[in-house]
Structure formats: structure tokens, C-alpha cells
Amino acid sequence: MRIATWNVNGLRARLDFIRIWLEQRQPDIVGLQEIKAEADDFPHSAFEDMGYETVLHGQKGWNGVAVLSRLPVEDSFRGLPSQKDMGARLVGARIAGLTFVTVYCPNGKSLEHEDYGRKLAWLDDLAAFWSGQGAEKGILCGDLNVVPKPADGWRGEEADGEIFHTPEERRRFDALLRAGLVDLFRELNPDASAFSWWDYRGGAFRFGHGLRIDFLLATRPVLARVTKVEIDRDFRKKKEGLTASDHAPVIADLDWG
């Protein structure tokens, strides 16, 4: 079984690009973030045609998350309780015995902005929500907008203390690990310096100026079945003249019987 997470930066603008990726990579379950569309504007049939069922938590213009699955969806849920006013940022499903949740964490804007405190509170509520799920086989994936360690950002320790790199944000990332989750990319690639996001501006991708802020977090029983994890940086590049998202997909392969 192949699973993935990807912040697509606008699903309607990215639809043809996403189609190419699905055909080439053939994932079974995908968590998508920054859909930027509500259900009425969502191209459900395009994904049906490719064999995927969609669980959507949409929103007009901003945010929005979805799960695509070509395995039967047994149950689904939308929204982070107590954080409804922060927008459509969490959606989950139970598929093949797996609890699969994908999230788009608030950005925070700046340390001085009121959204920074809201980001921290949102991450607190996410950890509580996840613990409440009690999932034995679980995946919590998505764009967390946190750089967990200096090695996960192109500026290393130079960026410590800036937004995305603060001790407060990093404590909340670590709290997810203390709740029993494992950062799959880091677990299988302990010494890699690899990123999942590069700014569109200033040739950031070309110069290697990126951050690792997109994650596949998994419970131990899932980790035991993981055979490979990679950041699909080839799909941060233009394809057939189509513009890429500023995020690359993160993919894991699992032995799932």
C-alpha cells in the first residue's frame, strides 16, 4: 500500500498536474491540503474517473483538506472540534483498518500576530484530538508549518527563534511524537537534509532554500510495516508546462497484507 501527503496550493489550478502525479505514482491513499475550494466547486468526477473516492472538508477560497482513496472508505470525519473558526483544516477516514487523518496547520503569520497564539492552540488541540482517537494503526499527515529541527531548514540554526522555528512550535511537534507518533521520513533517513517546501520566489528550489514542514507521522504498528519513505521533489518541478505547487509530495510504501 502506498500513502502520501501533499499540499497542492489550489486544487482546481493544480488538477492536471495532480492527475499526472496520480498516474505516475499510483498512491492508494492521499492526504491533500490547501484545496481552496468548497464542495460545489470540487471536481469529484475527475477523481472518480481515476478510481479515487474523495472525503472532502472544503472551504471557499482558502484552506480545505481532502483524503483520496482507491480502497473502500469505511468511515470519515471532518474538522477539529473546538477549532471550527480556524477554517477547514482536518479531515480523516478509516480505510483498510487504518485511521488516516490529514491536516493543514495554521501558518501563524508572525510572532507578534494574534494568529501565532492561535496556531499554538490549534496544535495543542490536534494532539488532544489524536490521543482521543486511540488509533492502533494510524497516520497523521499533512502540512504542520513547523520546522522540527535546525537540520529541517536550509538556514539551519540561523533560523532558530523565527516563526516556524520557535521552541514553542517545536515543543508542540514533539508532543505529537510523545503521543506515540513517529516522523516516518526522519525515522528512515536519520541524517538526511531534505525539504518538502520551497518558496516560489527568488529561485529557492534551484538554490536548495527549502524547509521540511510536510510530514507522514505514524503509530508504531504502522512503522513496522513501512518499507520506504521519500520526498517526491521531482514533482516540485514544472510538468508538461504546468506549474507545480510550492510543496512536494511525501510518499511512504507499506506492507499491508
Add this chain to the structure above:
DNA sequence: ATGACACTATTTTAGTGA
């Protein structure tokens, strides 16, 4: 020093993103 690029709706300009 600043902006750089891309998306969307509030659309021909502004807000957001990270």
C-alpha cells in the same frame, strides 16, 4: 532595503502564504 511567485475572491487590486 525591497521584492521576488502563485493562488483565489473580495477580481483588474488586495490578502494570504511560509
